[in-house]
Amino acid sequence: MFKIPKQAYTAEFKEQAVKRVTEVGSMGRVAEDLGLVEQTLRNWVKAAKAGTLNPAGVKALTPEQMELSRLRAEVSRLRMECEILKKATAYFAREAQ
Secondary structure (H helix, E strand, O other): OOOOOOOOOOHHHHHHHHHHHHHHOOHHHHHHHHOOOHHHHHHHHHHHHHOOOOOOOOOOOOHHHHHHHHHHHHHHHHHHHHHHHHHHHHHHHHHHO
């Protein structure tokens, strides 16, 4: 048997998940939609009610930091697509001869 690696979720994701549970009302449905284990979501809701959802060491991200992170991910994705296109071009150029 293998061990499932522990997932790390951002504070914003946890807050949004708890907010969604309060809006929808069905913890099972929200957990399924977000791809979470229901007990994890239940723990987050319990921690939010106690006021301890986000640990003290977690600092909020500024909009600029979020934008920078999004742009870095997009650049990475575009570089990967460019590499795929280069390989495809070389493959089809060889095939055409």
